[in-house]
Amino acid sequence: MNRSSKKHSLFVMALFSVILVLALAACGNAAPAAEVNTDAGAQVATSDGTQSLDRIKSEGKIRIAIPQDTPLFGTQTADGSYEGYDVDIANLIGEEMGVEVELVPVSSANRIPYLSSGRVDLVVANMGVQPARAEVIAFSNAYAPFFWAVFGPASIEASTVEDTVPYKVGATLGTMEELAFTAAAEELGVEIVRYPDQATTAQAFISGQVDLIVTGNSIAAGLMRDNPEMGIESKFVIQQSPCHIGALRGETAIIDWVNAFIYTKKLNGTLDELSIKWFGEPLPEFPEF
Template sequence: MLKTKLKSLVAALALTLPLAAPAQADLTDILEAGVIKIAVPESFPPFGALSMEGEHEGYDVDVAKLVAENLGVELELVPVVSKQRIPFLETDRVDLVISVMGANPERAKSIWFSAAYAPFFSGAFATADKSISSPDDLVGMKVGLTGGTLEDLELTKTAPEGVEIIRFGDNAATLSAFTSGQVDVLVSGNTAAAQITDANPDIGLETKFIIKESPAFIGVKKGNYDLLQWVNVFILHKKLGGELDEISQKWLGQPLPPLPTF
């Protein structure tokens, strides 16, 4: 009697296992389905945001379109905020996360990361006529930044005497101060600098030096090894072919810098 009950219990459990295991959308599954779902930023220009026409656009959106094109499948964009990126990947609501996501040990406990595909950094920006390559070259200049930010903390540690740091209350005020000529140098994230380039293409803004790097990586669900391998080959191919450089020039107003790989 006991053996019979045990056999019945094992059989019942075996029947429930396929139902309990979530389907993982690895490369073969995506190709067979003919569609890929990719998370992109809901509102984080210039990486992803709604255009005036109501269409999503940005650096990450262009990369997502390129991924789908190279896979030969339809693209389903899934706009997300930061806190949704990993949960959406873990629960199969998306197949990839291309949403200006930095890699760190804590996140790597939950998901896999590709090679870096986009630059994201804090730096010093100024016009082409200014010869600046380090904090020492800022002596005698007015440098505008947003008070209390990472840029403020980092530059305050490295700037020598003779650098006039002018702190503003928010990014909008900082950007306005630079475009109006109140300061000689802008210290900010590269996305903020890209906004100036987009609105004032004739200003000729250049990256003078980088203060802190935090490049963006594509998120892949753990276990989807074939998809991860394909994504890494895709990134390498688009770096060598110049497509990622074109996207960087379009949305960030700068050439694609060297990016890390794993």
């Protein structure tokens, strides 16, 4: 091989090496696609534990996923803005952190993919804890109430399933709360009147076709707000399913910050005030997490 050919070969090899290094670097920096169904337990990259909090403070902005179609937690208003318990919590986080808040409306299906793909920093969207989700994201302590309970007017005293025996109890067919109450009450002879959807169940209760109603606290809060003359209150809880704030797995610094935020806002009564504003009752005692 002559000197000219040898130089040409060395140049080609060097060029190939540079291209290979650049290609590998590009692959390593590629973000996961938003369409990946991380809610089903797909694995995502973790951080060193401080990345998000440091970046948020540096940029002066935090991106928070909020629900867009969940009454009382987060819905869109006629003017295009969003309101609800979770929206208030998201704005309060930004205020406490001293940064601008970018609210990112999400559905139940895409809230975790938005987090794992880096489109949001936190998920504040009435999300419950599940073991499969914990393989993908990190959860804060509970910050919001969500539970299934028996509700009724103050004139009815009922603190146990046994106390409902003399009454007609309305429930929505096939829901988790209906199945749970049926399992506990059917053998006692409780008359359970089942309706095909939540709206029909609520209307049956308001019109007096049933004496008590089995439903979630968010639906009950709407009934309390719209029918104050009935004096509706929760009689007893069937099952707790409190809401937690989600962050990228491994982001220990921001989860620690969020837990401190929740703790202090519980102590000073802020979370109770927001719970009363949206759900008609102060926060219940949450199970330990």
